[in-house]
Structures are given as C-alpha cells and as structure tokens.
Amino acid sequence: xxxSLQNPKVKAAVRLRDRRxxxxxxxxxxxGYRELLRAVENCYPIETVxxxxxxxxxxxxxxxxxxxxxxGARLLATTPPVFRKIAYRDRPEGLVAxxxxxxxxxxxxxxxxxGTPPLYLVAESIEKPGNLGTILRSADAAGxxxxxxxxxxTDLFNPNTxxxxxxxxxxxxxxxxxxAEARAFLARNGVRLIxxxxxxxxxxxxxxxxxxxxxxxxxxxxGLSTQWIDAADATVQIPMFGQVDSLNVAAAAIVLxxxxxxxxxxxxxx
Amino acid sequence: xxxSLQNPKVKAAVRLRDRRxxxxxxxxxxxGYRELLRAVENCYPIETVxxxxxxxxxxxxxxxxxxxxxxGARLLATTPPVFRKIAYRDRPEGLVAxxxxxxxxxxxxxxxxxGTPPLYLVAESIEKPGNLGTILRSADAAGxxxxxxxxxxTDLFNPNTxxxxxxxxxxxxxxxxxxAEARAFLARNGVRLIxxxxxxxxxxxxxxxxxxxxxxxxxxxxGLSTQWIDAADATVQIPMFGQVDSLNVAAAAIVLxxxxxxxxxxxxxx
Numbered sequence: 001x002x003x004s005l006q007n008p009k010v011k012a013a014v015r016l017r018d019r020r021x022x023x024x025x026x027x028x029x030x031x032g033y034r035e036l037l038r039a040v041e042n043c044y045p046i047e048t049v050x051x052x053x054x055x056x057x058x059x060x061x062x063x064x065x066x067x068x069x070x071x072g073a074r075l076l077a078t079t080p081p082v083f084r085k086i087a088y089r090d091r092p093e094g095l096v097a098x099x100x101x102x103x104x105x106x107x108x109x110x111x112x113x114x115g116t117p118p119l120y121l122v123a124e125s126i127e128k129p130g131n132l133g134t135i136l137r138s139a140d141a142a143g144x145x146x147x148x149x150x151x152x153x154t155d156l157f158n159p160n161t162x163x164x165x166x167x168x169x170x171x172x173x174x175x176x177x178x179x180a181e182a183r184a185f186l187a188r189n190g191v192r193l194i195x196x197x198x199x200x201x202x203x204x205x206x207x208x209x210x211x212x213x214x215x216x217x218x219x220x221x222x223g224l225s226t227q228w229i230d231a232a233d234a235t236v237q238i239p240m241f242g243q244v245d246s247l248n249v250a251a252a253a254i255v256l257x258x259x260x261x262x263x264x265x266x267x268x269x270x
Numbered sequence: 271x272x273x274s275l276q277n278p279k280v281k282a283a284v285r286l287r288d289r290r291x292x293x294x295x296x297x298x299x300x301x302g303y304r305e306l307l308r309a310v311e312n313c314y315p316i317e318t319v320x321x322x323x324x325x326x327x328x329x330x331x332x333x334x335x336x337x338x339x340x341x342g343a344r345l346l347a348t349t350p351p352v353f354r355k356i357a358y359r360d361r362p363e364g365l366v367a368x369x370x371x372x373x374x375x376x377x378x379x380x381x382x383x384x385g386t387p388p389l390y391l392v393a394e395s396i397e398k399p400g401n402l403g404t405i406l407r408s409a410d411a412a413g414x415x416x417x418x419x420x421x422x423x424t425d426l427f428n429p430n431t432x433x434x435x436x437x438x439x440x441x442x443x444x445x446x447x448x449x450a451e452a453r454a455f456l457a458r459n460g461v462r463l464i465x466x467x468x469x470x471x472x473x474x475x476x477x478x479x480x481x482x483x484x485x486x487x488x489x490x491x492x493g494l495s496t497q498w499i500d501a502a503d504a505t506v507q508i509p510m511f512g513q514v515d516s517l518n519v520a521a522a523a524i525v526l527x528x529x530x531x532x533x534x535x536x537x538x539x540x
Contacts, residue, residue: 171513247524250521
C-alpha cells in the first residue's frame with residue numbers, strides 16, 4: 001500500500017502528464033475504467049496499475065484488475081490522497097495504469113475484413129489532444145482500416161487524447177508518420193485520396209467514396225496543406241450555411257467518414 | 271490605462287470565469303478576436319472591452335475596437351501583465367469584452383428563410399462546455415433555425431463554450447428551456463421529432479428528414495431521456511462498426527444535421 005505522496009513511483013507517474021517525460025521514458029498513463037478496459041481487451045501491454053478502491057465508481061473494477069494481473073501487470077494499491085495526486089481527472093475512478101508507448105508503422109496497414117475496400121482517415125498536424133481523441137472515437141465507430149496521423153503536433157499518449165478517445169486509442173489502428181510517407185503508402189496501394197478543403201467546388205456527397213479510399217482533414221488552424229490538396233484525386237467541401245467558414249476538424253472528419261459509410265453500406269434514404 | 275492587478279474592474283472580470291459570479295451578475299466574458307467580431311456582427315450588446323495591443327495577434331483589432339466603441343462599449347486599455355491576468359486562454363489575443371447575458375425564449379422561434387422548412391436541434395442536458403460550443407459551431411454551419419438547449423447542465427456563457435463555438439454562440443438562435451416546454455413548442459408548430467438513441471432499429475439515413483424537423487441528442491453520460499424517446503415520431507441510430515457503443519454527442523449531432531442537409535438539398539451522391 002503506497003501511502004506517501006513522496007513515493008518515487010508516484011512522482012514518476014505524475015511526471016508523465018508532461019510530454020517531455022513521456023518522450024524521455026517512452027511511457028504514458030491510462031486513466032479510467034473504460035480506457036483501461038479497452039487497453040486490456042486489445043492486449044495492450046500494461047506495466048503497473050495504481051488503484052484505490054475508495055475511488056471506484058462501478059462494480060467491475062476488481063475483475064478488471066485481475067485481468068491486468070493475469071496479463072502480467074503489477075498492481076499497486078494506494079491511499080485515497082495518494083491516488084488523488086496520481087489522478088489527472090477531476091473525478092478520479094480509482095484506476096491509473098502505466099504502460100509503454102507502442103508506435104505502429106505503415107508496414108502493418110491495419111485490419112480490413114475480406115471483401116471490404118479499405119477506408120483510411122488522414123489527419124494532418126492536429127494540434128489539440130481533445131480533437132485527436134474525438135477523431136479516434138469517430139474512426140472506431142465508422143470502422144476505419146487505420147488512421148494516419150501525419151506530421152503530428154500532439155502526441156497520441158496525451159491524457160486528454162486518451163480521455164476524449166474513451167480508449168479507442170487502443171482499438172483503432174493508428175500510425176504516426178510523415179505526410180510524404182503516408183501519401184506514398186496510399187499511392188502504392190491504389191487508394192483513392194479525397195481531400196477536404198473549404199476552397200473545393202465539389203460537395204462531399206457527390207464524391208465517389210465506394211472503393212479503397214482515404215479521406216484527409218487538416219489542422220485546426222490551417223486546414224490541409226497544399227501537399228495534400230495537390231496530391232488528392234478529388235477535393236471536396238462540406239457546405240456551410242451559417243456565419244463561420246469552417247467546421248471543427250473532428251466534426252468535419254465524422255461527416256466525411258459517415259458519408260463513406262452511407263455510400264458503402266447503401267444506406268440511402270427512404 | 272489599467273496597470274494595477276488589484277484594480278476592482280480587473281478582479282470583477284476574472285471572477286466571471288466562475289459560474290456563480292456569472293449567475294449573480296448576469297454578465298460574462300467574450301475573449302478573442304473571432305468571438306468578439308461575431309458578437310459585434312450580430313449586434314450583441316457589449317459593455318466594456320479590455321484591450322492590450324502588445325497581445326494582438328492580427329492587424330484588424332483596432333478596427334474591431336472602434337466598432338465596439340461606436341456600438342456604445344467602453345474601451346479600457348491595460349498593461350500586458352494586467353491583460354495576462356484577465357485573459358483565460360494560454361495564448362491571449364489582447365481582447366476580452368464584458369457583456370450582459372441575453373437569454374432567448376421560445377416566443378421567438380428563430381429565423382427561417384421563406385419556403386424552407388425549419389430545422390431544429392434539440393440538445394438535452396449537455397454537460398461539457400466544449401461539446402456545447404462545438405454543437406453550436408456545427409449548428410451554425412448546417413444553418414439550423416434554432417438550437418433548443420433543454421434542461422441545460424452547463425451554461426451558454428462558460429468561457430469554454432464560447433471558445434469552442436468560435437463565437438457562433440452569437441450567431442445561432444439558441445434557447446435554453448425545459449424539455450417539456452420544448453416538446454410543447456415542437457408539437458404546437460407541427461415539427462416532426464427524430465430522436466437519436468443507440469437502441470433504435472432504424473438507421474438515421476432511412477428517416478425522412480425533409481419537412482419541418484427537430485433532431486434530438488442527449489447528454490454525454492446518459493443519452494436522451496425516455497421523455498424524449500417516447501415523444502419522438504421516429505427513433506434512429508447511427509450505425510457503429512467498432513468497439514465502442516456511442517459517439518461523442520457533438521459528433522452524433524453533426525452527422526444527423528448533415529444528413530438532414532443532404533436530404534433537403536438533394537445533394538445525393540453519384
């Protein structure tokens with residue numbers, strides 16, 4: 001039972017909120033029941049779980065802890081004040097795990113059920129962890145083959161990314177890579193590239209999204225860079241009927257992904 | 271020029287980050303160039319603008335300040351440290367305005383161009399200011415008639431709502447009301463109600479969204495309450511192909527809104 005706020009393991013865990021500490025150690029934190037469950041269900045390696053039953057919100061935490069132990073994790077009980085220090089969230093759930101960062105490469109292109117053309121989401125230079133997490137949650141829902149995070153400007157292992165993703169950071173096949181690398185990968189695999197930009201003439205619903213496809217969205221501040229727009233097979237815009245001229249990037253991503261889903265599943269209206 | 275961090279006007283402004291102070295005074299803060307511009311362009315009353323040219327990010331701030339002054343606002347210059355104290359954001363933009371909260375009621379049903387059937391978004395008990403702001407930004411883009419914030423659990427004037435909305439909190443006709451009131455309003459006006467819930471059988475793209483319509487989404491944690499589901503003319507689900515069983519509420523809202531836009535504008539794909 002860890003009861004000291006000065007315990008070196010506790011201090012090391014708290015430091016992982018900071019990107020430099022994550023980069024230096026190659027570790028990160030998984031906070032919360034849903035997030036840890038998603039990690040375990042996807043066989044993500046867990047090193048240590050700090051837990052504190054006084055903070056548990058539900059009734060399945062003990063079972064999840066047992067699954068972590070069975071998978072090789074070390075379980076460390078803490079007192080409520082120590083857990084309060086480790087937890088990043090306002091309402092802690094009594095579970096924070098420490099895990100090694102696992103980075104995927106384009107060598108493994110992501111799962112694709114037989115007979116289904118692949119669907120990739122390209123997200124270029126996303127800045128806000130919350131947007132990145134929401135994008136991953138939407139990508140999970142739309143059943144994408146993989147998310148290609150190109151020239152990333154926030155790390156996948158930021159606590160706010162993991163929280164907004166509600167753990168889909170562990171279920172969605174996500175590759176961090178350079179834009180040039182991603183474009184070469186898509187071209188090599190015969191994947192049609194549709195780039196979203198407010199300056200396009202074609203409405204997104206008029207683009208053919210039925211075959212092997214990648215849809216690309218760009219950073220919050222600048223949108224997609226010209227390298228992506230120039231390389232695209234088609235550029236599309238989402239029509240805007242109000243006063244502002246762009247959508248939130250996560251909103252744009254899910255509109256495009258579900259249009260692809262609609263066309264592929266032939267879910268046409270009544 | 272305000273140069274004291276202890277200036278009572280400065281201290282009163284800082285207190286408005288807190289909901290209790292907003293509720294007590296009926297005031298709130300508008301931070302940032304885009305947000306203040308959107309307020310001014312929608313003739314939102316501004317009482318005071320704190321400004322600090324050393325923090326300006328662009329070149330149009332002075333012109334915007336003149337528009338505020340012409341509209342009756344008092345302009346107060348501050349030193350950079352004082353502005354740093356007033357600003358809520360990590361990267362201040364040199365503009366923070368103080369304004370009275372304006373609450374709309376269902377008596378004014380929102381603008382609706384002649385010949386266009388109204389489109390309402392019902393958002394029940396949203397908890398997170400960032401989600402609410404993103405919902406308003408999407409509602410602006412989709413050209414909704416009004417957003418009905420039913421039984422709200424976060425206030426429209428939270429700094430994170432205004433930021434995520436990028437000022438569309440001033441362009442979108444938004445009404446805070448009780449759910450029962452909103453349902454009576456919709457029924458009285460012959461508006462078809464479509465409720466989104468993961469438990470529905472019908473895929474959202476199969477619902478007829480062409481006439482006078484309200485689409486309803488529920489809180490982050492619980493979704494729509496049964497009072498909305500029972501009152502709906504149709505319930506729909508957004509198909510999920512991944513491991514998690516729900517979308518972020520702002521993501522669900524924009525998928526539904528743009529399906530309504532697609533059906534209404536006959537933007538059907540090739």
